Amino acid sequence: xxxxxxxxxxxxxxxxxxxxxxxxxxxxxxxxxxxxxxxxxxxxxxxxxxxxxxxxxxxxxxxxxxxxxxxxxxxxxxxxxxxxxxxxxxxxxxxxxxxxxxxxxxxxxxxxxxxxxxxxxxxxxxxxxxxxxxxxxxxxxxxxxxxxxxxxxxxxxxxxxxxxxxxxxxxxxxxxxxxxxxxxxxxxxxxxxxxxxxxxxxxxxxxxxxxxxx
Amino acid sequence: xxxxxxxxxxxxxxxxxxxxxxxxxxxxxxxxxxxxxxxxxxxxxxxxxxxxxxxxxxxxxxxxxxxxxxxxxxxxxxxxxxxxxxxxxxxxxxxxxxxxxxxxxxxxxxxxxxxxxxxxxxxxxxxxxxxxxxxxxxxxxxxxxxxxxxxxxxxxxxxxxxxxxxxxxxxxxxxxxxxxxxxxxxxxxxxxxxxxxxxxxxxxxxxxxxxxxx
DNA sequence: CTAGCATGTTACCTACGGTAACTGGAGTCT
DNA sequence: AGACTCCAGTTACCGTAGGTAACATGCTAG
Numbered sequence: 001x002x003x004x005x006x007x008x009x010x011x012x013x014x015x016x017x018x019x020x021x022x023x024x025x026x027x028x029x030x031x032x033x034x035x036x037x038x039x040x041x042x043x044x045x046x047x048x049x050x051x052x053x054x055x056x057x058x059x060x061x062x063x064x065x066x067x068x069x070x071x072x073x074x075x076x077x078x079x080x081x082x083x084x085x086x087x088x089x090x091x092x093x094x095x096x097x098x099x100x101x102x103x104x105x106x107x108x109x110x111x112x113x114x115x116x117x118x119x120x121x122x123x124x125x126x127x128x129x130x131x132x133x134x135x136x137x138x139x140x141x142x143x144x145x146x147x148x149x150x151x152x153x154x155x156x157x158x159x160x161x162x163x164x165x166x167x168x169x170x171x172x173x174x175x176x177x178x179x180x181x182x183x184x185x186x187x188x189x190x191x192x193x194x195x196x197x198x199x200x201x202x203x204x205x206x207x208x209x210x211x212x213x214x
Numbered sequence: 215x216x217x218x219x220x221x222x223x224x225x226x227x228x229x230x231x232x233x234x235x236x237x238x239x240x241x242x243x244x245x246x247x248x249x250x251x252x253x254x255x256x257x258x259x260x261x262x263x264x265x266x267x268x269x270x271x272x273x274x275x276x277x278x279x280x281x282x283x284x285x286x287x288x289x290x291x292x293x294x295x296x297x298x299x300x301x302x303x304x305x306x307x308x309x310x311x312x313x314x315x316x317x318x319x320x321x322x323x324x325x326x327x328x329x330x331x332x333x334x335x336x337x338x339x340x341x342x343x344x345x346x347x348x349x350x351x352x353x354x355x356x357x358x359x360x361x362x363x364x365x366x367x368x369x370x371x372x373x374x375x376x377x378x379x380x381x382x383x384x385x386x387x388x389x390x391x392x393x394x395x396x397x398x399x400x401x402x403x404x405x406x407x408x409x410x411x412x413x414x415x416x417x418x419x420x421x422x423x424x425x426x427x428x
Numbered sequence: 429c430t431a432g433c434a435t436g437t438t439a440c441c442t443a444c445g446g447t448a449a450c451t452g453g454a455g456t457c458t
Numbered sequence: 459a460g461a462c463t464c465c466a467g468t469t470a471c472c473g474t475a476g477g478t479a480a481c482a483t484g485c486t487a488g
Contacts, residue, residue, distance in 0.1 A: 047469085048446080048447095053467095087417075136388060137392065140392060152420040163407040164407065167386075167411055169388055172381075184373060193381075197381055199416070202414075205367055250475065251476065263479095266476090267436095
């Protein structure tokens with residue numbers, strides 16, 4: 001039969017692909033986002049052209065590699081987002097899930113968040129990054145959807161939700177990036193501070209003596 | 215006299231440096247962040263090694279180039295931050311100043327915000343980026359200072375201010391990046407939506423029918 | 429006139445992303 | 459069995475990038 005043979009080949013190819021991705025993962029974890037195709041190929045015990053047959057170009061490998069971690073992170077975020085609890089608790093759980101993830105694997109985080117970006121539009125080999133728009137956008141859209149589904153924001157709610165989705169994700173990201181570098185406080189404190197910000201403490205704070213506040 | 219001669223040379227070198235930076239600016243504006251050293255040298259009418267003598271390596275040139283725009287942006291932000299107006303107006307003015315800047319010169323924005331990041335710690339030529347920690351950090355620290363100076367946040371105010379500074383800057387950045395790509399609404403609407411988010415509308419919003427809200 | 433110094437050049441090195449062309453072995457058809 | 463077709467894998471190469479060494483030129487000082 002022909003189809004079983006094709007299936008076998010497909011399965012074998014998929015297994016190989018997974019092996020390659022795992023090797024790539026190891027190298028990226030060790031060498032950071034600048035890992036070279038040669039290094040990855042060597043770690044996998046093979047040579048460059050195979051990588052290119054499997055993934056097209058470096059962007060393709062990046063996309064495949066990113067998708068694994070992205071999916072994992074998005075799943076944990078979705079879980080926190082969908083937990084049966086009050087809104088504030090859920091926001092805190094989501095922030096904490098994100099921060100815990102980047103704390104646990106900073107190298108992976110750096111790889112996902114700071115990909116080498118593409119060159120000028122005229123350059124050769126510019127098809128990189130066409131797939132897998134950055135993780136931040138995905139998270140922003142996802143959060144926007146959740147907000148729009150669950151909150152009553154009155155007129156213009158869809159646009160408002162999208163702005164907020166991307167804004168909140170950006171807040172989480174930037175604060176997390178800074179926190180990961182300096183570790184100025186515990187994760188729990190960071191979560192509380194961010195949630196407080198989202199909860200309007202900026203508007204509610206009193207002015208310092210000596211002039212109007214920020 | 216010796217010192218006047220040295221001064222002359224110094225001045226001449228500085229002028230040359232400025233010329234080179236202006237040429238680099240033009241190229242980066244035209245070719246995006248991936249502009250090559252060769253292209254920059256060609257635009258300046260000279261050859262590569264001169265660039266390297268002036269700036270050390272590509273990171274050095276990047277840093278020098280970034281500093282100009284960074285200073286300009288920070289100044290306009292400071293102006294908005296220090297304007298004599300109510301807090302909400304000032305927040306909106308600051309958001310708007312940032313968004314207007316990135317809207318006016320998206321190429322510069324991309325160059326500043328998405329620099330090609332450094333490779334692995336073991337690689338040669340890793341001294342890149344030692345100078346000029348990314349603009350986002352600077353803005354975050356600056357905003358944190360303003361917040362701490364002007365708001366009365368009770369105990370732990372310093373840490374809270376820093377978290378908020380970086381968080382708000384990140385929110386602004388991510389929302390701006392997304393907005394610049396999709397242009398889903400006017401700048402004014404975006405500013406209003408973000409200010410609303412900062413003003414606690416997330417906490418105040420009602421749940422949608424059908425379950426507890428986000 | 430020569431010594432020193434900054435400025436500039438050409439020519440080169442290394443490393444990377446990416447590709448073309450060949451090799452070897454497994455299965456298939458007659 | 460032997461020829462045919464795939465397909466993973468290889469070597470060897472290309473173009474371009476960042477970065478550097480070694481040589482040329484011109485100015486001012488003594």
